[in-house]
Structures are given as structure tokens and as C-alpha cells.
Amino acid sequence: MQYMVPGSTEKMLAQMRRGAIEYCVLSLLRDRDCYGLELARALAEADGLVTSEGTVYPLLTRLRREGLVDATWEESPNGPPRRYYRITPDGRAALRAFSTQWKRFRDTVDLLLD
Amino acid sequence: MSDHLDAICAEYLARVEADLAGVPARERRQIVEQISEHISTARAALPEQSEDALREILRRLGPPEDIAATARRENFSGARRERSAASLAVAVAVGVVGLGIGLAAALGTFSGIVSSSLGTNVKSDNSTHASPVRGSPIAVSVPLVIGEQLSRAVPELTDVGLEYRVIQTTGTVPIGTVIMQAPAGGSAAQVGTPVQLTVVGMAIAVGVPNVVGKSQAQAAAVLAARGLVMSVTGSAANDQVAAGIVTSQEPPAGASVPSQSDVSVTLSAG
Numbered sequence: 158m159q160y161m162v163p164g165s166t167e168k169m170l171a172q173m174r175r176g177a178i179e180y181c182v183l184s185l186l187r188d189r190d191c192y193g194l195e196l197a198r199a200l201a202e203a204d205g206l207v208t209s210e211g212t213v214y215p216l217l218t219r220l221r222r223e224g225l226v227d228a229t230w231e232e233s234p235n236g237p238p239r240r241y242y243r244i245t246p247d248g249r250a251a252l253r254a255f256s257t258q259w260k261r262f263r264d265t266v267d268l269l270l271d
Numbered sequence: 272m273s274d275h276l277d278a279i280c281a282e283y284l285a286r287v288e289a290d291l292a293g294v295p296a297r298e299r300r301q302i303v304e305q306i307s308e309h310i311s312t313a314r315a316a317l318p319e320q321s322e323d324a325l326r327e328i329l330r331r332l333g334p335p336e337d338i339a340a341t342a343r344r345e346n347f348s349g350a351r352r353e354r355s356a357a358s359l360a361v362a363v364a365v366g367v368v369g370l371g372i373g374l375a376a377a378l379g380t381f382s383g384i385v386s387s388s389l390g391t392n393v394k395s396d397n398s399t400h401a402s403p404v405r406g407s408p409i410a411v412s413v414p415l416v417i418g419e420q421l422s423r424a425v426p427e428l429t430d431v432g433l434e435y436r437v438i439q440t441t442g443t444v445p446i447g448t449v450i451m452q453a454p455a456g457g458s459a460a461q462v463g464t465p466v467q468l469t470v471v472g473m474a475i476a477v478g479v480p481n482v483v484g485k486s487q488a489q490a491a492a493v494l495a496a497r498g499l500v501m502s503v504t505g506s507a508a509n510d511q512v513a514a515g516i517v518t519s520q521e522p523p524a525g526a527s528v529p530s531q532s533d534v535s536v537t538l539s540a541g
Contacts, residue, residue: 175344181342192312193305193309193312194308194310194312194313197288197309197332198331201331203336208332208333208337209302209332209333209334209337209338210309210331210332211287211306211309211332211333211335211337212332212333212338212341213336214301214302214305214309214338215294215302215338215341215342215344215345216341216345217305218298218301218302218305218342218345218347219298219345219346219347221301222298222347228430230409230462231434232409233315233433235315235316236311236312236314236315237308237311237312237315237409238314238409238462239308239312240305240308240432253312256452
């Protein structure tokens with residue numbers, strides 16, 4: 158009861174990140190467009206956000222489907238052309254709404270945990 | 272060596288695709304395409320193409336089953352329902368624009384494609400005009416969209432960077448179904464290439480009636496009854512025919528044109 162069984166930390170993190178990760182993607186796109194590899198690496202390098210780079214793509218696919226992100230092709234100075242992802246006005250609105258709620262939620266949880 | 276590395280990539284992508292079984296086709300295709308791009312971009316940045324370096328790229332992407340498990344948790348179907356009305360509206364608007372362009376550019380061509388006879392009747396005389404735009408060297412695989420509704424086909428094409436043109440025809444399959452495409456699904460095309468889609472039905476083909484010999488008012492009424500619009504292009508002196516009577520028409524009687532097309536008439540000036 159007092160200790161965490163192995164594996165459950167991972168499960169707990171998975172549940173926590175599920176609700177937040179799409180807003181992390183939107184946040185990465187807030188100031189500039191990114192191509193897939195950049196986004197995947199940034200999220201994979203942020204501690205605990207995604208289990209592997211490839212899992213970013215189903216999420217990006219849904220964000221495009223929902224119109225929160227769109228994609229355009231651009232030439233690359235080296236290598237193949239890249240698909241750049243861009244946050245849409247709907248995406249910005251969703252990000253603003255989440256940021257507000259997230260801060261309140263975080264403060265409430267912090268208050269109870271302390 | 273490069274072939275060997277390509278084979279490793281292809282095998283990985285095939286596993287991703289296989290594991291994504293159960294995810295809607297469109298999303299499955301998008302995910303595989305994006306991962307394929309990820310690998311290409313990462314490989315282009317390698318100082319040297321080695322199997323170890325490639326394996327490391329794939330290791331960081333993660334096991335295909337993890338990607339598939341993530342994909343299954345995403346609620347693609349919910350998102351689609353939300354957006355389907357808007358997408359359809361766009362597709363219909365595009366169809367109307369396509370119709371306008373088709374008419375303005377070549378009514379004759381259009382008449383050849385749209386048939387008033389029952390059943391599918393399509394002529395492919397002008398089907399392929401896949402000229403690249405902006406001299407772009409980017410090649411993509413053209414999605415196969417035959418059999419799909421236009422509202423689904425359009426985002427599949429634009430998602431991979433292709434453009435599209437809509438041509439309408441009559442047919443026995445439901446309205447809005449794509450029955451022909453050029454270039455074909457699976458072929459390579461450069462980004463920006465317009466894919467010509469032949470779609471059933473938003474324009475209903477009608478036969479042009481004869482209005483030569485009728486008065487302007489009668490002609491307008493006859494054409495309106497068929498869903499056609501009369502436009503008077505001019506009048507010419509004619510001592511055989513009373514003033515105000517139609518002396519010629521274009522397209523001629525018997526031609527098939529889309530509903531709401533213009534029929535130009537010339538009147539006698541007497």
C-alpha cells in the first residue's frame with residue numbers, strides 16, 4: 158500500500174500525459190512551424206512525454222483531422238522536402254483554453270499533495 | 272548497401288502498416304507516410320549511411336506495435352463526425368467552382384464528358400493534365416481515391432501535397448462518388464500536381480432543346496423548363512425572319528450539357 162509496484166509508475170505517467178500531450182505539441186508549434194522529426198525528437202527528449210518518437214504521429218494525425226494543426230510542404234536545404242506542421246487559429250484557441258485550465262488544475266493538485 | 276538500407280526501412284514501414292490494422296484507412300495511410308518522411312529526413316541528416324545509424328533511427332521511432340497502440344487510443348472517428356459537415360460543404364463548393372471552370376474553359380469538352388444517357392458514360396479524352404506546378408521536384412505517391420466520396424478523396428490528396436480538379440459526370444453510383452482519377456492511384460506525381468477527379472452527379476446533364484424559330488420569350492421559357500439559362504449574344508439583320516425570333520443557338524439542339532448551363536442565342540433584327 159505504501160509502495161509503488163514496478164510498472165505502475167509507467168502506467169500512472171501514461172494516464173497523466175494522455176490528456177496533456179496534444180497541448181504540448183500545440184505549444185511547440187505556437188511560435189514557429191516544425192517538421193515531424195523535430196516535433197518527435199523534442200517530445201521524446203522531454204522527460205516522460207512520449208514513449209518513443211513514432212508515437213507522436215498518430216497524435217499529429219488526429220490534430221490535423223480535428224483542424225488544430227495543418228501541414229504544408231517546404232523544400233529542405235539538405236535532404237528531401239519536409240512537411241511542416243503549423244498551428245491553426247482553432248489550435249491556438251484550444252491551447253489558450255488548456256493553459257488556463259491546466260494552471261488551475263495543477264495548483265489545486267499541488268495544494269492537496271502538499 | 273543503399274538497397275539493403277531501403278529494404279530495412281520498407282520492412283519497418285510494412286510492420287507499422289500491418290500493426291495499424293483496425294485504424295481507419297485514411298489515418299493509417301497518413302501515419303505511415305509521416306513515419307516514412309521521418310525516416311527520410313533523419314537519414315538525410317546522417318553523416319554516413321550505415322546500417323547501425325539506420326537501426327538507431329528506427330529504435331528511437333519505437334516498436335511498430337507501440338505506434339499502433341497509440342493510434343488505436345486516438346479517437347479518429349469522433350473527430351471525423353465533427354468535421355464531416357464542413358468538409359462536405361467545402362467539397363460541394365469546390366465542385367461548383369470546378370463546374371464553373373469547366374464551363375468557362377471548354378463547354379464543348381464538358382458536353383463530351385457529361386452525358387444525358389443513363390448509366391456511366393465517361394470519355395477520357397482530356398483526362399490527364401498532370402503538369403507540375405512551380406517546377407517542384409517533390410514526388411509523392413498519388414492516393415487511390417476511386418470509389419470514395421469526394422469529401423473524403425479531397426483531403427487525401429491535399430494531405431500529400433497534391434491539388435485536384437473536379438469534373439462531373441452522370442452515373443449509376445451515388446452522387447459524389449469518384450469514378451475516375453488521373454494520374455492513377457499509386458503512381459508518382461510531384462507535389463502540387465492537380466489530380467483530375469471525375470465525380471458523379473452534382474450537375475445533372477440535360478439535352479438542349481431546339482429554340483430556333485421561337486420568339487425570345489418562348490425560347491427563354493423552353494430553356495428554363497429544361498433547367499438551362501438563355502443568353503442573347505446579339506442580333507443580326509435577317510430579311511427572312513421576323514425581328515425578335517431566334518435564328519441560331521449554341522450549343523445546338525440535341526447536345527448534352529450540365530444543368531444551369533448557358534445557351535447562347537442570336538435573334539433576328541428583322
